[in-house]
Amino acid sequence: LNILLLQDQIEVREKLVFWLENTYGAFIREAASIEQAVELLKENDPPFDLVIYDYQKSPVKEFRAFRARIKELPCILALPGATAEMPAAITGNRTYVVNRNLFVEELQKTVGEMETSGTLKREQKETEFVRIRTKLLLSVCPLVSDIYIRLSETKFLKLFHEGAEFGVPELEKYTVRKGIEYLYVRNEEAGEFTQKYADELRFMLSARNSPLADSIRSSEAAFEVVQELGARIGFTPAVQKVIKTQVAITMRTMGSSPNLKDLLAKITRSQAEYSGAHSTLTAYLACAIASQAGWGSESTFHKLNLAAFLHDVTLSNSKLAACETIRDVEERAFTEQELKAFKEHPVQAAEVVKTFNEVPPDVDVIIAQHHERPGGNGFPRKLARTHIAPLSCVFIVAHDLARYLLSADPNLAQGAALRLFIEQARARYDSGQFKKALAAIENVTLSPP
Ligand SMILES: [Fe+2]
Numbered sequence: 001l002n003i004l005l006l007q008d009q010i011e012v013r014e015k016l017v018f019w020l021e022n023t024y025g026a027f028i029r030e031a032a033s034i035e036q037a038v039e040l041l042k043e044n045d046p047p048f049d050l051v052i053y054d055y056q057k058s059p060v061k062e063f064r065a066f067r068a069r070i071k072e073l074p075c076i077l078a079l080p081g082a083t084a085e086m087p088a089a090i091t092g093n094r095t096y097v098v099n100r101n102l103f104v105e106e107l108q109k110t111v112g113e114m115e116t117s118g119t120l121k122r123e124q125k126e127t128e129f130v131r132i133r134t135k136l137l138l139s140v141c142p143l144v145s146d147i148y149i150r151l152s153e154t155k156f157l158k159l160f161h162e163g164a165e166f167g168v169p170e171l172e173k174y175t176v177r178k179g180i181e182y183l184y185v186r187n188e189e190a191g192e193f194t195q196k197y198a199d200e201l202r203f204m205l206s207a208r209n210s211p212l213a214d215s216i217r218s219s220e221a222a223f224e225v226v227q228e229l230g231a232r233i234g235f236t237p238a239v240q241k242v243i244k245t246q247v248a249i250t251m252r253t254m255g256s257s258p259n260l261k262d263l264l265a266k267i268t269r270s271q272a273e274y275s276g277a278h279s280t281l282t283a284y285l286a287c288a289i290a291s292q293a294g295w296g297s298e299s300t301f302h303k304l305n306l307a308a309f310l311h312d313v314t315l316s317n318s319k320l321a322a323c324e325t326i327r328d329v330e331e332r333a334f335t336e337q338e339l340k341a342f343k344e345h346p347v348q349a350a351e352v353v354k355t356f357n358e359v360p361p362d363v364d365v366i367i368a369q370h371h372e373r374p375g376g377n378g379f380p381r382k383l384a385r386t387h388i389a390p391l392s393c394v395f396i397v398a399h400d401l402a403r404y405l406l407s408a409d410p411n412l413a414q415g416a417a418l419r420l421f422i423e424q425a426r427a428r429y430d431s432g433q434f435k436k437a438l439a440a441i442e443n444v445t446l447s448p449p
């Protein structure tokens with residue numbers, strides 16, 4: 001989204017730029033005067049998608065002439081206290097008037113409306129770069145490909161050459177001092193990165209028994225890599241290898257009879273991005289619940305682990321992955337496209353898994369059913385309880401608990417949070433395998449220590 005922002009006060013402008021960049025990943029060109037704006041319009045590089053006119057020196061008078069200059073470009077006009085829409089005769093076509101006193105809310109609402117109506121197309125520009133969390137570069141050192149830093153939506157600058165050392169000093173320089181969380185590799189070089197990353201994971205698998213915290217962190221990082229690469233270069237055999245190796249690490253850490261009580265006592269709130277943390281926690285909880293309920297076998301754990309790792313893999317927006325129902329998504333500020341992605345993600349992720357070589361049966365079923373509900377009010381198929389597979393039932397309860405624990409009030413003690421979850425969940429999971437899965441949680445939570 002390329003925006004021309006006309007604002008005459010530097011402090012206001014800086015805040016707006018920051019907000020627009022963070023909210024929309026927009027690329028902003030700033031103008032402090034009409035003349036500057038006109039110059040930037042001439043350059044038009046990259047071409048503008050939207051003009052925001054917040055020129056308080058002349059909020060109305062000069063606007064008409066300016067409106068004529070920007071031709072068909074959609075424009076947001078900020079006016080203090082504007083309430084109703086002003087007639088097009090004053091503002092011109094494709095002008096959206098927002099109340100400046102409620103700037104941020106109104107801006108957000110208007111951009112949303114413009115997107116829904118198709119006035120504004122915010123296509124995620126397909127860059128030729130894959131995003132890599134900066135700290136992961138430690139595990140592919142010496143670097144297997146050139147590494148870039150992102151300057152704007154479309155501009156990247158080479159930072160390290162292939163073969164360069166990337167050590168702790170470099171990591172500190174970029175993450176701690178400069179606050180740069182992600183660096184980039186070219187799409188066509190992502191294969192080498194994946195290969196080396198998979199080797200690194202294999203090394204971790206062979207080297208030692210990983211403690212729970214290490215294994216969880218590794219899984220969260222691997223999830224990010226898989227999600228990003230899957231979207232960029234597809235689920236290639238190298239990406240599949242990362243998944244398999246990570247699942248093997250998780251399985252080994254759990255052991256043959258994962259203990260739910262132990263697990264609940266040990267897990268702490270993750271610092272990772274929501275999706276990775278949520279998928280990892282779901283994996284551990286699903287296996288421990290299955291084990292506690294007496295359904296534990298290596299093949300069951302393997303299925304649950306794979307399903308947990310991949311069930312939301314097509315949802316690139318972490319906030320979307322935190323939603324539970326279609327209603328949750330509809331009630332928040334998501335675009336039509338995001339709503340569609342959410343509705344389809346169980347089926348899409350199941351399709352992804354079907355393309356893998358050597359995946360045990362049922363994994364795609366668990367994934368496809370992970371938003372079905374015992375009351376028949378889930379999605380995408382509104383399956384009746386009796387049509388939901390037993391392993392899916394375990395998964396659904398574990399998934400629900402994982403989501404709950406990650407979003408629970410941080411001041412609430414773990415035991416109190418669990419009791420609250422159980423209280424609320426009893427009505428939902430009151431029969432069949434659902435009830436048994438919940439009973440497993442009740443048994444370890446409510447039993448005396
Ligand atoms: Fe999920």
Ligand SMILES: [Fe+2]
Nearest residue numbers: 311312370371
């Ligand atoms: Fe999901």
